[in-house]
Amino acid sequence: MPDKIGGKLFYTDEEAEKLGMVYTAEERARNQAMFDQFDQARAAAGIAPEGTSPGFGGRFSDDLSGTEFEGWTRDPKTGQWLDKDGQPVDEGAAEA
Known part of the structure; x- marks a missing residue:
């Protein structure tokens, strides 16, 4: 069975x-x-250019899609999380 x-x-x-x-x-x-x-x-294909985020496209390229964190990004220079409006986010909220 x-x-x-x-x-x-x-x-x-x-x-x-x-x-x-x-x-x-x-x-x-x-x-x-x-x-x-x-x-x-x-x-x-070799190594992807720096600053790009290669993926399979569609729903597989954004792990945050469909969650309360959708639209959030991380500033590559500072590592600071930014919300969907580009405003800095409290680090505790990004880890939750």
Whole structure:
């Protein structure tokens, strides 16, 4: 019987195989080729320019999005947190 953790079902290898949820050799090879291509592109990209914040874009590029801290930024020179209006924030509030 699968375990339900955090709303997700986790099957043992045997359970997954019985349900036909196992990748074929061709699917594994295709997926590995995609991972290899991604790794090569990532390695060729080099180091990001200073002051930029590279990411995957969209919802993955801003950890503060959708929280009470949305729009907050940190001044790279001083390390001071600034609220969405650019006003300095009390350090205790930034850590909360």
